[in-house]
Amino acid sequence: MNDPRTVAAQVRMRLPTLTPLEAKVAEHILAQKDIDASMSLRDVAVGSGVSDAMVVKVAKKLGFAGFREFRQGLMDYYRSDTAGLYSEISPQDTAGQIIQKVFRTSMQALEETFAILDLEAFERAADYLHRAKQRDFYGVGGSAQIARDVAHKFLRIGLRVSVFDDAHMMMMSAALLGPEDVAVVFSHSGKTTAVLEPLELARKNGARTIAVTNYDDSPTARIADLVLCSTAQNSPLLGENATARIAQLNILDALFVATAQRDRKAAEANMERTMRAVASKRKP
Template sequence: MGDPKAVAAQIRMKLPSLTPLEGKVASDILARKDIDEATPLREVAEKSGVSDAMVVKVAKKLGFAGFREFRQGLVDYNRSDTAALHSEISLQDSSSEIVQKVFRTAMQALEETFAILDLAAFERAVEYLHRAKQRDFYGLGGSAQIARDVAHKFLRIGVRASVFDDAHMMMMSAALLGPDDVVVAFSHSGTTAAVIEAVELARKNGARIIAVTNYAESPLAGLVDVVLCSTAQNAPLLGENATARIAQLNLLDALFVAIVQRDRATADQNLDRTMRAVQSKRRS
């Protein structure tokens, strides 16, 4: 699978495409830290309570040639510095340990998201957003907060974007879009019904669609022109969504900077104008 840092992320991204049993097997094996080059297929299968054939099937559905390549990918990942960043938080942890674990978990999400980033998709997203007549951002809950953060950055440089975090408003937006417009759909799971329905309508009307999600094979990802994936390991207290948002914010920051570079002179001019406009609101 190339970069060892990307192995766990690429496995997690494919989990929605597996059956519940296959997903359990994949998650069980991914969570193990004791697998090495000599670990036999039979032992792995027995630990997961399935047949040898099921483990091989899961390995192939995850994109590996077979069990041996799957095993080697996990070994390489577990030996990487990135894998060592994550530690579960326990009730016995001191404040120092809590801070360290939270920060290191965020660092792992950034490292893994960078490792799986599709630069060709990233560049297409930059081109679509730069050339768009109208840019509409869709997201609910935590995803809406990311959409607002990005829209705020864009406004500072004179790139107009609208944020819709209500199912009805998203559908109204989608109904008015056309081939010169772009939707950025934010959904960690890629299964948010309100977002998917609005994306379907926007796509029907000819708009380009960019998805920001954690799962490359989710229902949302299957509908769009460009998929930008974040990734994060699930943690009982922090949750997968919260950690992934940190990676998504950084991913969108990179997108913002790339768009600025398309017309740096205009961006700098608009940034100066918007900064001066709010200067009077600050107390000296």
């Protein structure tokens, strides 16, 4: 983990893979924003109410060689500009403070998502979408809104996308996909059964599959051919999903541009045509 911005993100992404007790230990350590070299393994164990061995086990499950590497990673992270962007919203905050905190929290999510994004997977995803005969997007709730936003952008450059947010329709769509097609699943948790089942069916039928999620070890991520991960810090009031959606929208905006560049001439020509088609809908 050479980039300090990735440390907290990697911890948050792996929290769902831990047991409740392990997650409690990880969250306790992550909350130590004043952590320094004087904080010992024993201090953390006592503070978490567990054994020294449990702290070391958690550090290793989170991808570190041991407690010392975990401690150093957090020290580097909390010294970074990215860590300083986040602040809890309090009942006493003014309108200006609320705006600043909401914006800065979104900026943090963007910084950390950029740091962890798998560029190879991103490139392959653009290739899949450019070459596909059929592109079907699956999502429910807020994730469906992201899917619709992306589908709108692709239509502007002449790449047709079908968006499904109904469990039955998703299964019917997946049943008809084949090796020349792509299924993209949007799921913040990566555990939504409504999209997991069509994802499995689409892949079984030979379609390329892409997951857009906040957790790279979620059931959705384990099934998909490619995973594009966002990350966001949880907030008692904002929640995690709202901020993560900002990061996911930016990932997909970049993916739209990368896909368009596969045939920029055609993309620009189609964009001109679609813009002319709606021009009459705007008042002069």
